[in-house]
Amino acid sequence: MTAKNTILVIGATGNVGRQVVSQLIAVTTCKVRALARNPAAAGLSDDVDVRQGDLADPTALEAALEGVDAVFLMWPFHSADPAATVVDAIKRHTPRVVFLSSGAVQDGLTPEQQPHPVGQSHGHVEHLIAQSGLAWTHLRPSTFATNTLWWADQIRAGDMVQGAYGAVPMALLHEADIAAVAVRSLTQDGHVHAVHHLTGPEVLTQAEQVRTIGEMLGRPLQWQELSREKARQRLLADDNFPDPFVDPLLDGYADMLAAPRPSITSTVETVTGTPARTYRQWVADHAADFV
Ligand SMILES: NC(=O)c1ccc[n+]([C@@H]2O[C@H](COP(=O)([O-])OP(=O)(O)OC[C@H]3O[C@@H](n4cnc5c(N)ncnc54)[C@H](OP(=O)(O)O)[C@@H]3O)[C@@H](O)[C@H]2O)c1
Structure with missing residues (x-):
């Protein structure tokens, strides 16, 4: 280029x-x-x-x-x-x-x-x-860290985040790291016909993600487990969440819970020269979105 x-x-x-x-x-x-x-x-x-x-x-x-x-x-x-x-x-x-x-x-x-x-x-x-x-x-x-912005309303309103499949482990990715790999792929040699498997640097369950947000905001936050059906009704009632995505999302969580713990890749660091950002870093970058 x-x-x-x-x-x-x-x-x-x-x-x-x-x-x-x-x-x-x-x-x-x-x-x-x-x-x-x-x-x-x-x-x-x-x-x-x-x-x-x-x-x-x-x-x-x-x-x-x-x-x-x-x-x-x-x-x-x-x-x-x-x-x-x-x-x-x-x-x-x-x-x-x-x-x-x-x-x-x-x-x-x-x-x-x-x-x-x-x-x-x-x-x-x-x-x-x-x-x-x-x-x-x-x-x-892998799963975007921005998905956890779905909890922002609940976090603004109280100290609990309600949802289903709190034990699902995810290697959340910062959008800036996905973009950094995209920019290298668009502008540098060596990426044609490459499939880049991207993950964040650590695996955290949904319940651990909520605790991390609390630690970064200086407030004790806790996950409250709902049945799948209660979580489904909650998401369907949420005007910010697209209805056709509710069942695929919950099905995806059920599959992730049954699957082996996700592996971490080093692709972000290999391509960009910098390790993938942690979820704590992502929360620090988005703290204003939760208050
Ligand atoms: N969330 C995850 O955990 C995850 C994980 C892996 C892969 N992905 C994939 O990542 C993608 C979402 O990326 P994102 O989060 O960056 O997107 P996003 O924040 O959801 O934004 C959607 C974008 O799509 C554009 N758009 C919507 N409808 C369009 C249309 N008909 N024509 C042209 N543009 C349209 C919107 O642009 P305007 O409204 O300005 O037109 C907006 O820029 C999806 O394909 C998803 O499957 C997501």
Whole structure:
């Protein structure tokens, strides 16, 4: 990638995409273009060329792809339905894509064989990209630490966080680390046809995550275990939580509880030269979101 290259960031207003944009601006000389459905509400810096577009609308997407040298693609849908059109459009305009996939995609299985719905949809998108002839990199991150922002309302209101599967162990990832790997993959040699398995540096259960937030905020916080059905009803009543994601999330937790404890990878450090950030670091960076 040279100084004059233009990179299109899809999902630029999201947890990871916003970090990809800011890190591209901070550490590279590439021109940064962003796709947003509502540019006026995107809140991106003036250095970013924000284009209106929707992955479900090929015309606007084609316009945003004009003159682009590489694309950071995230997939916001619960199915792979418009993926063939999107991958075709990217292929017509640029040779290079870095795809934010998911650790739910399991090696050695076809998309149809993937046991989890997220693994199926992201597995399909990975497969289409790999078949397209694009020079690709797939990022397969473990659970995002930003998911724990779902507890912010409960933490503001009291000292308990209620939910199901408090014993589920996770290797939570800081969005800045996912973005740091994406930026290296977009701008440095050696990442074409790589599948980067990304995790945080430690494994913590949900109950331990709640305790960590309390320690960092200087308040005693505790996990209160709910039955799956009570947790389901709670999530369905939460206007900030998408209803179609409630059952896949709880099914995913049940699977994670039954699976072997997650392994830690060193990919973040190998790619970026810096160890993955701890969950304590993530809470420190987001403390204001919990008060
Ligand atoms: N959360 C986890 O634990 C986890 C773990 C592994 C993988 N993942 C994967 O990571 C991805 C989520 O990343 P994130 O947390 O950074 O995203 P996010 O914060 O949920 O943000 C969603 C982004 O998608 C964009 N978007 C939504 N619908 C769109 C559409 N129709 N066309 C174009 N853009 C659209 C939004 O942009 P505008 O609203 O501005 O248009 C926004 O930038 C998902 O694919 C998820 O499966 C998540």
